[in-house]
Amino acid sequence: MADFNITFLGTGTSQGVPVIGCDCRVCRSEDLRDRRSRSSIYIETPETAFVVDTGPDFRMQCLRENVRRVEAAVFTHSHTDHMMGFDDLRPFCPGGAPLPVYGSETTIHDLQRVFIFAFNGENRFPGYVNPVANIVNEPFKLGETLLTPLPVPHGRTTVFGYLFTRHGEKQAAYLSDCKAVPDPVIEQVKGVPHLILDALRYKPHPTHMNIEEALAVSNRVKPGRTWFTHLCHEVLHSELESELPEDVRIAFDGLKLSV
Numbered sequence: 001m002a003d004f005n006i007t008f009l010g011t012g013t014s015q016g017v018p019v020i021g022c023d024c025r026v027c028r029s030e031d032l033r034d035r036r037s038r039s040s041i042y043i044e045t046p047e048t049a050f051v052v053d054t055g056p057d058f059r060m061q062c063l064r065e066n067v068r069r070v071e072a073a074v075f076t077h078s079h080t081d082h083m084m085g086f087d088d089l090r091p092f093c094p095g096g097a098p099l100p101v102y103g104s105e106t107t108i109h110d111l112q113r114v115f116i117f118a119f120n121g122e123n124r125f126p127g128y129v130n131p132v133a134n135i136v137n138e139p140f141k142l143g144e145t146l147l148t149p150l151p152v153p154h155g156r157t158t159v160f161g162y163l164f165t166r167h168g169e170k171q172a173a174y175l176s177d178c179k180a181v182p183d184p185v186i187e188q189v190k191g192v193p194h195l196i197l198d199a200l201r202y203k204p205h206p207t208h209m210n211i212e213e214a215l216a217v218s219n220r221v222k223p224g225r226t227w228f229t230h231l232c233h234e235v236l237h238s239e240l241e242s243e244l245p246e247d248v249r250i251a252f253d254g255l256k257l258s259v
């Protein structure tokens with residue numbers, strides 16, 4: 001196994017693709033890369049394994065990818081498409097073992113409010129999810145991987161992307177939900193081998209980058225490779241990918257990257 005391994009659990013926007021009841025060409029596409037469950041990544045290193053976000057599709061994503069080990073859950077923000085699978089962290093708390101969760105103050109407070117039964121310590125049965133909240137603003141370590149929170153604007157809120165560094169070397173940056181990438185964050189992620197970016201659709205959107213905006217960010221960061229994620233049903237994988245520069249690709253559910 002390489003030292004840093006990413007599996008895309010999901011690469012879709014909040015409603016997922018196909019959208020319920022939609023007959024558009026992307027929702028009916030037979031290309032499996034056009035089936036996008038809610039955005040999340042799973043990271044494995046020699047020392048540990050963790051997820052970034054647990055959306056509503058988390059259970060099926062774990063079954064699909066045969067995920068057996070999750071030793072921490074890291075959150076970008078508390079929108080429902082990123083946290084509603086939280087209770088399915090139960091299998092990763094064997095016998096009620098504690099599971100550290102990480103996020104901004106707002107995100108952790110939202111998790112504690114929505115999943116109060118998990119955090120309040122009452123009705124504690126073996127097998128229930130047993131989260132241990134960690135509010136983070138500064139870089140923190142999971143095994144040998146340093147995670148640096150990257151504050152980015154997402155509508156009226158500021159959410160976190162994350163930069164992953166090992167032994168002083170950048171591995172990947174994950175920016176799944178953002179309307180822009182501010183200059184200080186561009187500087188932090190410059191030259192990263194894998195840049196994973198929000199690229200919702202062709203048309204502009206008030207809270208997400210569109211493809212044009214994401215390409216502009218990619219040009220400034222100059223990563224080894226850029227991967228678009230959080231896509232909606234306006235984007236046909238094969239069509240968009242044929243129009244993109246060689247070093248910009250579209251992530252899809254089940255895609256694995258290693259550094």
Ligand SMILES: [Zn+2]
Binds near residue numbers: 014
């Ligand atoms: Zn989202």
Ligand SMILES: [Zn+2]
Binds near residue numbers: 019233
């Ligand atoms: Zn559709």
Ligand SMILES: [Zn+2]
Binds near residue numbers: 177
């Ligand atoms: Zn969001």
